[in-house]
Amino acid sequence: MTTKAVGLAPELFTRIRDSMDAHQDCRERINKLSRDITQQSKKLIFHLLRVSPTNRAAIFQEAERKHADILRAVAQIAPELQGSNRWRYGSTFTGGLQEYIEALALWVFLAEQRLITLAEVESRLNEFSKAQIVHIPVGPIDYVLGVSDVAGELMRYAINSLACGNADEANAVGVFFQQLYSAFVEFNPRLHPQMTKKVQVMRDSLLKVENACYQSQLQVSEFPASRRPPVLDLDQPSAEARSDEF
Amino acid sequence: MDSETLAQLQANFERQTAIEENIRSIVKELDASCRAITIPLSRIHVAKDDEAIAQILNDAKPLFGTVRLNLTKISEAFPAEKFYSYNHIWSRVLQQAIFAAALITYLESKSLLTLEELQNYLGFSVLINNDAVTDFHITIEEYLHGLFSLPAELARFSVNSVTYQAFHRPLEISEFVAQLFSSFQSLNLKNDSVRKHFDSIKYDVKKIEEVVYNLSVRGLAK
Structure with missing residues (x-):
């Protein structure tokens, strides 16, 4: 080479390097906290699935405590997600956020047999910031993708309920689930690359619930209450003991 | 819902x-x-x-x-x-x-x-x-992508400059691209599209050096 190769505009490239490094570091931090939120949300989901008619109050109380843990992680991310940076790092943050929305959706369904709204998700997510100095908006697509994930949990919960002899609860899940699915098939699959897969997974879970309810109905018809052998009259034993199977 | x-x-x-x-x-x-x-x-x-x-x-x-x-x-x-x-x-x-x-x-x-x-x-x-x-x-990424496209075009330009007997150009280009490449190397690029684009530049640098070499051995590089 005939040159000294000193590099052009060294100050400019130093500035560019520092800025790109800062951007990468920021993305790493968000990625890490997003994974933390995913883990804690999964724990909250497993905890919620242990609910039974006898322990509801205690389960929901403990859920509040676990929720507060998640918000501590959210509070750490929040400063990095201000303004346009919320959408700049959206794809990094969405994993944790979707898992969190899934947990909230399951919680609200178990407590009130209804779907959590987007506004409620946003308000719960931002509970960490009492003063509203920082506010993390939730995108409609995050909400839709997060809620779609609750399908698998509803399926587990319905099968659990049936296994515990609580056919009414399983049927209630089935009806709610069917309504949810009919809404999802109305969404344009091109909204998000994951959309088609999520709706497919949702359908698979729904079919499992529908089949289980069908089987249970057949069994009930074979053995009307008057002729039901005592062995089928389980009368809802502890769901806790059985929930780990799924 | x-x-x-x-x-x-x-x-x-x-x-x-x-x-x-x-x-x-x-x-x-x-x-x-x-x-x-x-x-x-x-x-x-x-x-x-x-x-x-x-x-x-x-x-x-x-x-x-x-x-x-x-x-x-x-x-x-x-x-x-x-x-x-x-x-x-x-x-x-x-x-x-x-x-x-x-x-x-x-x-x-x-x-x-x-x-x-x-x-x-x-x-x-x-x-x-x-x-x-x-x-x-x-x-920043758009700016870098734009700059990263420069060496390929200048490599072609140095070849064609020889055809039109503008023998001084490949040397100038070679010096400029070498310095530019050295500036790019000061960045910590991650595995993304910017990095991929950067990785393609070395072939253009090589191409330009070949042109300069061919001129030099023929005594055409002044």
Whole structure:
């Protein structure tokens, strides 16, 4: 080479390097906290699935405590997600956020047999910031993708309920689930690359619930209450003991 | 999901799709205005002398007016806060415009396109910090992609310069690209499209060095 190769505009490239490094570091931090939120949300989901008619109050109380843990992680991310940076790092943050929305959706369904709204998700997510100095908006697509994930949990919960002899609860899940699915098939699959897969997974879970309810109905018809052998009259034993199977 | 919630979500998605479609239609115009610059610029390879090249540059430069106009239209198509939600739509096309500006700058003054010069060409500045965006801007990645396209074009230009007996050019190009490459190497690039683009440059550097070598062994490099 005939040159000294000193590099052009060294100050400019130093500035560019520092800025790109800062951007990468920021993305790493968000990625890490997003994974933390995913883990804690999964724990909250497993905890919620242990609910039974006898322990509801205690389960929901403990859920509040676990929720507060998640918000501590959210509070750490929040400063990095201000303004346009919320959408700049959206794809990094969405994993944790979707898992969190899934947990909230399951919680609200178990407590009130209804779907959590987007506004409620946003308000719960931002509970960490009492003063509203920082506010993390939730995108409609995050909400839709997060809620779609609750399908698998509803399926587990319905099968659990049936296994515990609580056919009414399983049927209630089935009806709610069917309504949810009919809404999802109305969404344009091109909204998000994951959309088609999520709706497919949702359908698979729904079919499992529908089949289980069908089987249970057949069994009930074979053995009307008057002729039901005592062995089928389980009368809802502890769901806790059985929930780990799924 | 009750029908009201569903309708709200659907309305929200439709709004977003409408914004995207609007941006896409402007980007089509932006693409046309960028190609209107890069197509005449490609004539440098068949330009007989410096005068012919100067003429090409004079023809090309005013065409940035349309690019600026289209960029302004894009900037008005959405709230600045959502910049990163839509940035991918025009990013590739914008890189073409930055490349064209960088090529013109090199041919005019043998120098690297500065941020100030780029702002004069495009009407918007490059954002070199990670603060939240409050105005439309050009990203660092777009600037780098634009610069990274330069060595390939200059490699071809050095080959064709020999054909037109402009033996001084390959040496100038070689020196400039070597320095540019060395600047690029000071960046810590991660495994993404910027890195991939950077990795392709070494072949162009090699090509230019071969041209210089061939001139040198024949005593043509002065």
